Amino acid sequence: xxxxxxIEQHNNGLAFYINGDLQFDTADEAIYHEYLVIxxxxxxxxxxxxxxxxxxxxxxxxxxxxxxxxxxxxVSHVDLVDYNPEVLxxxxxxxxxxxxxxxxxxxxxIYTQEAFEFLSTLKEKSYHVIICxxxxxxxxxxxAIYSQEWFKTISRVLYPxxxxxxxxxxxxxxxxxxxxxxxxxxxxxxxxxPLQLTIPSFQRHDYGNWGFFLASPVAIQRSEIEGITLPxxxxxxxxxxxxxxxxxxxxxxxxRHSVNIHTLDCPQLFYYLLNPHIQSPxxxxxxxxxxxxxxxxxxAGTGVIGLRxxxxxxxxxxxxxxxxxxxxxDTSKLLPVQHPYHNPKMTAExxxxxxxxxxxxDLSRLLGSILERxxxxxxxxxxxxxxxSDKIRTGQQILTLSPRAAEFIMMLSVxxxxxxLASPDAVFAKGYYSGSSHSTGSxxxxxxxxxxxxxxxxxxxxxxxFVLTAAGGIWLINLLTNRxxxx
Amino acid sequence: xxxILDVNNGHKIQLEELSLxxxxxxxxxxxxxDLLVQTAxxxxxxxxxxxxxxxxxxGYKTFRYGLFYKQxxxxxxxxxxxxxxNKANLLVAPGAPLLPEKLExxxxxILLEEAASLAKKIGxxxxxxxxxxxxKLDLLSGFMRAPADLLPSETLLIDLQLTETKMLATMKPxxxxxxxxxxxxxxxxxxxxxxxxxxxxxDIFWETVKRQQFFxxxxxxxxxxxxxxxxxxxxxxxxxxxxxxxxxxILVVYWGDRATYLYGGRSFEHPEVMATYSLHWAAMQRAKxxxxxxxxxxxxxHDPNHSYAKFSRFKSQxxxxxxxxxxxxxxFFYDQLADTMIGLLQHLKISN
Numbered sequence: 093x094x095x096x097x098x099i100e101q102h103n104n105g106l107a108f109y110i111n112g113d114l115q116f117d118t119a120d121e122a123i124y125h126e127y128l129v130i131x132x133x134x135x136x137x138x139x140x141x142x143x144x145x146x147x148x149x150x151x152x153x154x155x156x157x158x159x160x161x162x163x164x165x166x167v168s169h170v171d172l173v174d175y176n177p178e179v180l181x182x183x184x185x186x187x188x189x190x191x192x193x194x195x196x197x198x199x200x201x202i203y204t205q206e207a208f209e210f211l212s213t214l215k216e217k218s219y220h221v222i223i224c225x226x227x228x229x230x231x232x233x234x235x236a237i238y239s240q241e242w243f244k245t246i247s248r249v250l251y252p253x254x255x256x257x258x259x260x261x262x263x264x265x266x267x268x269x270x271x272x273x274x275x276x277x278x279x280x281x282x283x284x285x286p287l288q289l290t291i292p293s294f295q296r297h298d299y300g301n302w303g304f305f306l307a308s309p310v311a312i313q314r315s316e317i318e319g320i321t322l323p324x325x326x327x328x329x330x331x332x333x334x335x336x337x338x339x340x341x342x343x344x345x346x347x348r349h350s351v352n353i354h355t356l357d358c359p360q361l362f363y364y365l366l367n368p369h370i371q372s373p374x375x376x377x378x379x380x381x382x383x384x385x386x387x388x389x390x391x392a393g394t395g396v397i398g399l400r401x402x403x404x405x406x407x408x409x410x411x412x413x414x415x416x417x418x419x420x421x422d423t424s425k426l427l428p429v430q431h432p433y434h435n436p437k438m439t440a441e442x443x444x445x446x447x448x449x450x451x452x453x454d455l456s457r458l459l460g461s462i463l464e465r466x467x468x469x470x471x472x473x474x475x476x477x478x479x480x481s482d483k484i485r486t487g488q489q490i491l492t493l494s495p496r497a498a499e500f501i502m503m504l505s506v507x508x509x510x511x512x513l514a515s516p517d518a519v520f521a522k523g524y525y526s527g528s529s530h531s532t533g534s535x536x537x538x539x540x541x542x543x544x545x546x547x548x549x550x551x552x553x554x555x556x557x558f559v560l561t562a563a564g565g566i567w568l569i570n571l572l573t574n575r576x577x578x579x
Numbered sequence: 580x581x582x583i584l585d586v587n588n589g590h591k592i593q594l595e596e597l598s599l600x601x602x603x604x605x606x607x608x609x610x611x612x613d614l615l616v617q618t619a620x621x622x623x624x625x626x627x628x629x630x631x632x633x634x635x636x637x638g639y640k641t642f643r644y645g646l647f648y649k650q651x652x653x654x655x656x657x658x659x660x661x662x663x664x665n666k667a668n669l670l671v672a673p674g675a676p677l678l679p680e681k682l683e684x685x686x687x688x689i690l691l692e693e694a695a696s697l698a699k700k701i702g703x704x705x706x707x708x709x710x711x712x713x714x715k716l717d718l719l720s721g722f723m724r725a726p727a728d729l730l731p732s733e734t735l736l737i738d739l740q741l742t743e744t745k746m747l748a749t750m751k752p753x754x755x756x757x758x759x760x761x762x763x764x765x766x767x768x769x770x771x772x773x774x775x776x777x778x779x780x781x782d783i784f785w786e787t788v789k790r791q792q793f794f795x796x797x798x799x800x801x802x803x804x805x806x807x808x809x810x811x812x813x814x815x816x817x818x819x820x821x822x823x824x825x826x827x828x829i830l831v832v833y834w835g836d837r838a839t840y841l842y843g844g845r846s847f848e849h850p851e852v853m854a855t856y857s858l859h860w861a862a863m864q865r866a867k868x869x870x871x872x873x874x875x876x877x878x879x880x881h882d883p884n885h886s887y888a889k890f891s892r893f894k895s896q897x898x899x900x901x902x903x904x905x906x907x908x909x910x911f912f913y914d915q916l917a918d919t920m921i922g923l924l925q926h927l928k929i930s931n
Contacts, residue, residue, distance in 0.1 A: 514665070514668045
């Protein structure tokens with residue numbers, strides 16, 4: 093996939109975007125980079141006294157993380173691997189004043205390569221610290237470097253007792269995604285400590301607060317953090333503040349036990365990033381305190397590998413079938429957000445179009461195509477679809493619909509809706525309202541062309557009722573039959 | 580039913596007899612393709628090579644097909660596809676296809692066959708097209724009207740071939756009055772194609788989105804869009820400035836004989852200076868000087884209950900002619916849809 097780079101000039105600096113996502117703003121990048129880098133290296137200095145530290149930075153081609161690593165005289169060498177030569181070039185040239193020429197340091201070696209590929213070639217126990225400074229994932233493929241397999245790979249090249257620091261996502265805006273990363277680290281055999289920060293430029297973009305993880309194969313103790321020595325001339329970190337960033341409101345933290353882990357075979361992270369508030373049933377937990385400081389607790393992982401890839405049509409269709417048994421319909425689970433520009437409001441819009449979507453289908457023809465391959469179906473299903481096909485073909489009125497036929501119509505509905513939601517590139521659905529402002533301002537008028545009318549939720553509820561109830565759906569079948577007969 | 584509907588049954592017409600061939604275009608052919616799309620009566624900027632580049636930045640896969648008649652590029656289609664790990668997806672072609680004169684049916688047949696083959700490979704159950712035609716041709720008999728459009732199917736076109744005096748004369752009296760009021764207030768306009776104009780535009784756009792509570796694309800969308808289109812000299816950002824403050828901003832796309840007002844926003848402050856009137860008027864004059872013959876307001880309705888009725892009332896102040904196109908149409912690949920349905924029926928725990 094091509095990459096777009098954008099530098100926005102300010103009066104006193106610049107902001108850098110990759111594929112439109114803010115990477116840093118020089119006004120406050122120190123907050124991000126110091127918290128990403130300083131605690132991990134300072135901890136390694138404490139854990140490996142009198143040792144020449146080897147550090148790996150994955151991503152970070154802008155050179156800003158490298159600048160902060162190089163603050164430590166104990167670091168004898170840094171390897172930096174970034175796949176994007178254009179970002180590295182900017183790091184050497186345009187960002188040089190900000191990264192203090194870190195990319196030209198004789199203590200640093202640059203590798204222009206995919207990080208996963210690079211690490212697979214390394215021998216065990218190569219680094220005391222590994223820092224992951226990756227861009228925010230914009231598709232499922234981008235999430236490989238957040239998988240259990242990835243964290244196991246970096247554990248392999250880490251010294252026992254070594255430290256990993258990785259950027260996360262917003263615990264506030266992407267809650268389930270954040271805890272998915274936490275559980276994935278734990279499942280990879282790492283003892284992980286989450287931390288969160290407010291970064292003003294990120295807040296201005298409605299990214300929410302920002303999360304990181306400090307992790308190690310050996311548990312990280314509060315006393316160790318309290319005992320680290322910080323370099324001089326830091327802009328953002330003071331020891332007192334550092335101890336506070338591990339504290340989370342229970343309202344955010346309690347959902348950490350209800351997420352799956354993220355693996356290459358069953359990727360979950362991107363689903364959580366697009367659907368941050370969809371959770372599995374909660375594991376009950378006594379909550380006495382309003383906040384929880386992760387420096388004070390030691391947790392084992394509770395996340396498991398998902399049973400379903402939640403983006404798959406089958407997973408969604410299975411949910412629809414299961415909802416038949418339930419009393420309450422959770423539309424966000426029935427039709428999860430599928431695309432970065434897809435919004436739950438658009439789901440409502442498409443649900444209001446369900447009748448029209450179904451009326452596009454020549455059911456007789458579809459059943460014909462399916463029945464040509466009837467041997468691939470369970471016999472009972474094939475028989476009932478055959479009956480349905482015969483009735484439509486002979487123009488018989490359909491007064492009742494067998495449960496399987498009704499479920500077939502339901503599956504067809506899901507398929508059509510999912511197809512449209514996966515590609516929400518329509519006039520009314522080109523973007524979304526929340527979570528993406530550039531800066532604040534007043535209000536005004538637009539002659540622009542982003543349109544949206546509220547979906548008819550009462551219609552939706554009635555429709556869902558019909559679709560999900562096996563005995564209902566007759567109106568659908570009649571709709572489809574009429575369409576077929578009129579052709 | 581036409582031959583087109585036989586695509587799913589694997590029927591092949593003797594295309595060799597027609598000497599019409601289809602193949603993927605290579606990057607050296609971009610100028611030929613763009614020229615074809617620019618000069619076609621229903622050519623649309625969303626079928627330009629540059630727009631396809633922009634959509635790739637947005638994560639889409641593009642399939643850029645040219646139709647050739649005796650080695651000459653005569654038509655084609657850029658298909659867009661957003662990769663998704665399931666077998667329910669769409670292949671979309673806004674402002675397409677472009678079909679060769681007198682070989683429309685055959686061209687459509689070949690493109691549909693290719694689309695069907697593509698759909699099988701990538702897992703799409705239907706093709707959604709939206710040619711900018713004002714009548715549905717028989718060759719689309721296998722297509723059904725889609726519930727949502729890819730482009731506004733009704734728009735308002737301002738004729739830029741008129742003299743300024745005549746353009747003013749065709750405006751509504753209130754529009755003309757507001758425009759002159761804007762001039763009297765001394766509203767200035769500025770058009771920019773430097774990347775630093777993007778945040779300036781977005782700030783005012785986002786203010787508008789928040790106020791109007793409509794869907795607004797994120798900042799990253801405009802970074803990708805503007806950077807790509809600016810490089811190809813295909814778009815400009817226009818600003819209305821009064822007493823040093825930007826009161827309105829628009830994004831105009833230039834393609835062929837048409838300048839299209841794609842996005843815009845207006846500050847809530849100083850509505851009395853009618854900044855948007857000066858801005859659109861200046862954009863029209865600018866489009867005219869670039870050789871465009873139409874200014875497309877990109878979305879219009881006469882329906883007072885429509886969600887863009889309010890915007891349409893503003894646009895109508897400039898006069899112009901409303902034009903309706905046939906809207907988006909879907910063609911289902913039944914074999915592919917059947918395959919998806921069979922997969923579901925095989926693997927789900929449906930009723931016993």
